[in-house]
Structure formats: structure tokens, C-alpha cells
Amino acid sequence: MLTGFIPGNAELYRCALTHKSLVSLSAENLNFNNERLEYLGDAILSAVIADYLFSRYPECNEGFLTKMRARLVSRENLNRIALKMGFDKMIILPGKSVPTKKHIYGNALEAFIGAIFVDRGFNGAKRFIIDKILHTFLNLDELECEDMDYKSRIIQWGQKNKKEISFESYEMTDDANLQPAFASTIQIMNTIAGKGRGATKKEAQQHAARQALNNLPC
Amino acid sequence: MLTGFIPGNAELYRCALTHKSLVSLSAENLNFNNERLEYLGDAILSAVIADYLFSRYPECNEGFLTKMRARLVSRENLNRIALKMGFDKMIILPGKSVPTKKHIYGNALEAFIGAIFVDRGFNGAKRFIIDKILHTFLNLDELECEDMDYKSRIIQWGQKNKKEISFESYEMTDDANLQPAFASTIQIMNTIAGKGRGATKKEAQQHAARQALNNLPC
Numbered sequence: 001m002l003t004g005f006i007p008g009n010a011e012l013y014r015c016a017l018t019h020k021s022l023v024s025l026s027a028e029n030l031n032f033n034n035e036r037l038e039y040l041g042d043a044i045l046s047a048v049i050a051d052y053l054f055s056r057y058p059e060c061n062e063g064f065l066t067k068m069r070a071r072l073v074s075r076e077n078l079n080r081i082a083l084k085m086g087f088d089k090m091i092i093l094p095g096k097s098v099p100t101k102k103h104i105y106g107n108a109l110e111a112f113i114g115a116i117f118v119d120r121g122f123n124g125a126k127r128f129i130i131d132k133i134l135h136t137f138l139n140l141d142e143l144e145c146e147d148m149d150y151k152s153r154i155i156q157w158g159q160k161n162k163k164e165i166s167f168e169s170y171e172m173t174d175d176a177n178l179q180p181a182f183a184s185t186i187q188i189m190n191t192i193a194g195k196g197r198g199a200t201k202k203e204a205q206q207h208a209a210r211q212a213l214n215n216l217p218c
Numbered sequence: 219m220l221t222g223f224i225p226g227n228a229e230l231y232r233c234a235l236t237h238k239s240l241v242s243l244s245a246e247n248l249n250f251n252n253e254r255l256e257y258l259g260d261a262i263l264s265a266v267i268a269d270y271l272f273s274r275y276p277e278c279n280e281g282f283l284t285k286m287r288a289r290l291v292s293r294e295n296l297n298r299i300a301l302k303m304g305f306d307k308m309i310i311l312p313g314k315s316v317p318t319k320k321h322i323y324g325n326a327l328e329a330f331i332g333a334i335f336v337d338r339g340f341n342g343a344k345r346f347i348i349d350k351i352l353h354t355f356l357n358l359d360e361l362e363c364e365d366m367d368y369k370s371r372i373i374q375w376g377q378k379n380k381k382e383i384s385f386e387s388y389e390m391t392d393d394a395n396l397q398p399a400f401a402s403t404i405q406i407m408n409t410i411a412g413k414g415r416g417a418t419k420k421e422a423q424q425h426a427a428r429q430a431l432n433n434l435p436c
């Protein structure tokens with residue numbers, strides 16, 4: 001059983017699995033499809049993940065938490081997880097049509113979360129999301145480092161280790177081609193830990209942060 | 219008392235009211251400010267409002283629910299409500315600084331919701347949001363009609379009254395100036411209820427929907 005419990009309202013779960021194309025041509029029961037539940041499930045999923053990350057990373061700032069949440073509940077991840085959970089076999093579509101867009105599975109998963117929330121409340125939805133999705137299909141340690149830019153990584157390191165990180169950037173005059181150029185230094189607890197240059201302030205800071213990361217003990 | 223209950227953790231609420239500018243220069247306690255709680259409160263507020271609208275408008279589609287939620291929790295509304303609740307007197311800022319940006323009050327309100335969620339759980343936060351914010355400061359009937367375009371209004375009417383609404387649009391040849399022009403008809407239960415023309419399909423549909431709305435019984 002997908003949910004791990006006996007559903008209190010089978011009709012609700014059937015609605016969560018009904019794609020809108022099945023009913024769009026009928027004047028009756030226009031809303032018996034999973035779009036409303038998807039809207040609800042999407043909000044509940046965001047709240048549960050926000051809560052989970054808030055507790056799991058007490059040292060990290062809201063920028064990191066927001067980024068991690070976006071990565072966890074990305075369309076790509078939801079579609080992948082929904083397929084692994086078998087939503088492609090459960091979804092109710094008209095006739096023998098085979099969907100070409102994977103996002104309908106991710107949407108059905110969100111709608112299913114909405115149905116659990118209506119049936120079992122916030123804590124029921126939370127248990128499903130954490131046990132059946134997060135702990136089963138997602139690796140937080142991997143996602144933590146995935147694509148994280150150098151500046152974010154050094155700031156996160158600073159927060160974990162209670163070290164103040166600051167950047168100083170200034171524009172340089174480049175007589176050769178009159179293009180703007182920037183230089184940045186990064187300080188860890190007021191000691192210069194890295195230097196960088198770049199065509200933009202952001203690029204200069206990234207180079208400085210990379211140098212500092214290379215010199216860190218961990 | 220703002221919450222209507224005795225807080226279980228006073229430090230948490232103090233954190234929710236502490237603006238980041240108070241602590242950004244200190245290496246210790248870098249996260250003792252309301253940004254993390256704001257991130258959490260924002261997600262909880264969205265989920266509670268999503269749930270509330272889902273129950274209150276059982277006939278309306280997710281497009282309407284999404285639009286209503288965005289309108290309810292708009293930055294402007296949150297800032298206005300936070301000021302009315304007295305967050306400008308409660309927020310903790312460095313020295314005698316007076317904030318110039320109103321959004322810091324809306325952010326503090328979100329952080330306060332985050333603190334209630336941590337202290338009292340989802341249902342505690344839900345009670346606060348519905349009783350102290352929604353029922354006290356927001357008028358849903360007014361917001362329902364605010365700025366709603368004609369097409370959305372007629373579609374919503376159709377959903378409430380179980381009438382199928384459809385549009386037919388086609389491009390017209392305009393020999394006079396060779397600009398594209400469009401014509402649309404709107405059908406209510408397969409009967410033409412309005413006609414419109416415009417420079418774009420969207421504009422033509424809006425004109426057709428307005429004509430149909432003018433002829434509705436309600």
C-alpha cells in the first residue's frame with residue numbers, strides 16, 4: 001500500500017489520480033480531476049520540506065534552506081520519484097492515451113499529497129513525505145553539494161563553524177581595453193583567506209571564495 | 219496578547235522579532251535573527267491559506283485558488299496587516315534606527331508565524347492565521363472581484379453554476395492595414411453568449427467575455 005495506511009476516503013485518492021483530460025469535455029463534475037488537489041499538495045509539500053530543513057540544518061541561513069528546498073522539490077525530482085513510486089500505472093487517463101509529458105506524474109504525486117492532507121491532516125502528510133519520499137528517494141548529503149557555488153559553500157562553512165565571512169570588492173581601472181574589472185578579497189574572522197579577479201564583482205568573489213575553500217582544513 | 223496564548227518559548231518569539239541588521243556584525247549567534255523563521259513562516263502561511271481556500275471554494279478551479287492566495291498573501295497586504303498588528307512597535311532593531319522599508323514588518327509577521335508553528339504546530343499556526351489575520355484584516359468577498367479579468371470571471375461563474383464555458387477564436391484578414399486581427403465567440407453550454415474583436419486573441423476573448431457577463435442573470 002503506497003500510503004502505509006488505509007485511506008479514509010477512497011474517492012479523494014481517485015480524484016488525486018484523475019488527469020484533467022478525462023473530464024474536461026464534460027459539463028458535470030468539472031472539478032473531478034487532480035488540479036485542485038495538486039495546488040493544495042504543492043503547498044503542503046513546500047511547508048513540510050521547509051519545516052524538515054529548518055530542523056535538520058539549525059546552523060544554516062535561509063538562503064541555503066531555500067536553495068535546498070527548491071532542489072528537493074524540483075519538477076525533475078518529483079517526476080522521477082512519482083515514476084519510481086508507480087504513478088504511471090495508477091494515473092487515470094482517458095481511453096488508452098499514453099502521456100507524453102512526465103510532469104503529469106509529478107503533478108499526480110503532489111495531488112496525492114493533497115489527498116493525504118485532506119484525509120489525515122498535516123502530520124499524516126508530513127509522515128508520508130518524510131518516510132515515503134524524502135528518506136526513500138532523496139539523498140540530502142548529495143544535494144547539499146550539488147552545483148553549489150563557491151561563495152555559498154564558504155558562507156555555509158562559516159555558519160557551521162561560527163566563523164564570520166566577509167567580502168571586500170572594488171572596481172579596477174583597466175587601461176588596456178577600458179572594460180570594467182573587479183577584484184575581491186575574502187576575510188575569515190577578519191583575516192584575508194583568498195583573493196580573486198573577474199569581469200564582474202560576482203566572478204571576482206567566486207574566485208576569491210574558491211581560493212579560500214582550497215585552504216580550509218576540512 | 220497578540221497570539222491569544224502564552225508562548226511556550228519566549229526566546230523563539232524574540233528571535234522572530236529581531237531584524238538581521240542587529241546581529242550581522244557579530245561573529246557569534248549569526249542566525250539569531252528572523253530570516254530563518256521568516257522562510258519557515260512564509261511556507262506555513264502559504265499552506266494554511268491554500269487549505270483554507272480549498273475548503274471555502276469547493277467549486278473553483280486551481281487557477282482561481284492560486285490567484286486568490288497570491289492576492290491574500292501579497293507583500294503589500296502582509297506589510298499593511300503587520301503595521302495594524304503593531305509589529306512596528308515590537309520589532310527589534312539596532313539602536314534608534316527607524317526602518318525605511320515597510321517590508322521588514324511583513325517579514326517579521328511571517329517570522330512570527332514561523333515561531334508559532336515551531337511552538338504550537340500546524341494547527342496552532344492555522345488558528346492564528348485564520349482568526350488573527352484572515353478574519354480580522356482581510357475581506358475575501360472584496361478580493362474575489364478585485365482586478366479579476368472578464369474571462370476569469372465568466373469561467374469562475376461557469377464553474378459555480380456548472381455551466382460549460384468555451385471560447386472559439388479565429389484570425390481575420392484585415393485588408394486595410396495588414397495588421398493581424400482576431401474575433402472570438404464565447405459559448406455557454408454550446409450557445410453563443412458573446413462576441414468580441416481585438417488586436418490579439420486575448421483581447422478578443424476579453425471583449426466576448428465582457429459581453430456575456432453583461433447578459434448574465436446574476
